[in-house]
Amino acid sequence: MPFSNRRILLGITGSIAAYKSAILLRLLVKGGAEVQVIQTEAARDFIGPLTLATLSGKPVLSEMHLDDQWANHVALGHWADALLIAPASANTLGKMAHGLVDNLLTAVYLSAKCPTLVAPAMDADMWDHPATQDNLSILSRHGVVVLPVGEGPLASGLEGPGRLAEPEHIVEELQAFFQRDTSLAKKKILITAGPTHEAIDPVRFIGNHSSGKMGIRLAEEALRNGYEVVLVLGPSSEPTPVSNRLNLVRVTSALEMQEAVRQHLHATDIFILAAAVADFRPDVPAAQKIKKEGRQSLALNLVANPDLAAWIGNNKKPHQFLCGFALETENLVENARAKMDKKNMDLIVINSPNDAQSAFGYDTNKIAILDKSGKLISFERQSKNDAARAILQAIAERL
Ligand code: CTP
Numbered sequence: 001m002p003f004s005n006r007r008i009l010l011g012i013t014g015s016i017a018a019y020k021s022a023i024l025l026r027l028l029v030k031g032g033a034e035v036q037v038i039q040t041e042a043a044r045d046f047i048g049p050l051t052l053a054t055l056s057g058k059p060v061l062s063e064m065h066l067d068d069q070w071a072n073h074v075a076l077g078h079w080a081d082a083l084l085i086a087p088a089s090a091n092t093l094g095k096m097a098h099g100l101v102d103n104l105l106t107a108v109y110l111s112a113k114c115p116t117l118v119a120p121a122m123d124a125d126m127w128d129h130p131a132t133q134d135n136l137s138i139l140s141r142h143g144v145v146v147l148p149v150g151e152g153p154l155a156s157g158l159e160g161p162g163r164l165a166e167p168e169h170i171v172e173e174l175q176a177f178f179q180r181d182t183s184l185a186k187k188k189i190l191i192t193a194g195p196t197h198e199a200i201d202p203v204r205f206i207g208n209h210s211s212g213k214m215g216i217r218l219a220e221e222a223l224r225n226g227y228e229v230v231l232v233l234g235p236s237s238e239p240t241p242v243s244n245r246l247n248l249v250r251v252t253s254a255l256e257m258q259e260a261v262r263q264h265l266h267a268t269d270i271f272i273l274a275a276a277v278a279d280f281r282p283d284v285p286a287a288q289k290i291k292k293e294g295r296q297s298l299a300l301n302l303v304a305n306p307d308l309a310a311w312i313g314n315n316k317k318p319h320q321f322l323c324g325f326a327l328e329t330e331n332l333v334e335n336a337r338a339k340m341d342k343k344n345m346d347l348i349v350i351n352s353p354n355d356a357q358s359a360f361g362y363d364t365n366k367i368a369i370l371d372k373s374g375k376l377i378s379f380e381r382q383s384k385n386d387a388a389r390a391i392l393q394a395i396a397e398r399l
């Protein structure tokens with residue numbers, strides 16, 4: 001049975017979709033899980049505790065002012081293997097994102113040591129609101145697994161995204177999550193991300209337009225999958241994930257990035273090099289700000305930076321896996337293949353600034369993944385979140 005010996009806290013919040021929680025609960029119990037239901041006050045208007053208590057075989061918890069339950073919120077979070085909140089309303093997602101505690105469910109979430117998965121459900125307009133989308137990205141950064149919503153007719157009469165995923169689908173996602181968690185736990189992954197800045201003088205640098213978003217999404221996805229993550233991040237203004245399994249190393253230049261990678265070279269199982277490392281740097285940065293007076297031109301002498309991908313590729317042990325990126329504007333697959341061979345990579349992710357809303361700076365990316373055997377998987381344009389999921393899945397399949 002897929003969930004035998006699994007202890008699941010099922011959080012149910014105030015959404016019309018709460019009626020589907022009964023089916024979800026039934027599927028979890030049938031799969032062998034021990035389930036403790038926590039309902040918010042608002043959820044009781046949509047589904048009665050008697051139904052849920054009967055299906056789970058345990059009294060439903062919801063009041064936090066009862067002394068025994070309030071004291072137990074910490075114990076509950078420690079007891080469970082996963083906290084699954086389905087449906088998760090816009091209101092509860094907002095409170096979780098901002099650390100607000102006003103009921104038992106939010107208290108359990110904030111003190112839980114187990115992974116949390118949420119299956120959002122709301123009206124399409126609420127789903128589309130920037131506040132909701134910001135809350136979801138905050139939760140993602142905090143390591144919460146946000147399950148996809150369905151699209152279609154909504155209880156409000158609107159059509160669009162925001163439907164609770166079907167219970168069968170939620171169960172599949174939870175099962176896949178547990179599988180990943182056990183197979184990948186304790187594997188160490190190092191991700192380079194962002195641009196590098198190469199100093200010309202104390203106030204100027206040579207850089208590029210990389211935002212770091214793709215690498216940060218990869219780090220978030222890796223954390224959700226249970227990996228220990230080292231994120232070596234060049235200058236980027238993007239918010240970074242927060243987790244006790246994340247070691248965030250901020251660097252500025254290619255040489256600093258190399259030093260950070262060197263420190264983790266032997267302990268790493270998987271390298272994903274998403275950084276746009278400057279190929280060249282000024283040989284000797286000026287000690288003082290370069291003045292323009294009296295100059296008609298300025299020549300900089302550049303020297304080559306170390307190629308981190310090639311360096312790791314040449315030094316990696318057989319158990320270590322190297323995934324690189326290729327940003328190409330022409331002959332995409334041929335150039336990527338040559339790059340993969342030259343740098344001894346196991347996998348290469350191809351993207352192109354020629355594609356609309358892809359690569360540098362965008363939240364979406366159109367990628368293709370090429371492996372050593374020549375197998376190529378091409379994707380349509382998708383969120384960098386989904387691209388990160390596809391990349392990590394491709395790596396996990398080849399470990
Ligand atoms: N890379 C690296 N260190 C460098 C340059 C690149 O680790 N000094 C990595 C990138 O993070 C990426 C891969 O190598 O994973 C490909 O980088 P790219 O710049 O596209 O390749 P180059 O070999 O530099 O080729 P070109 O710029 O000529 O396309």
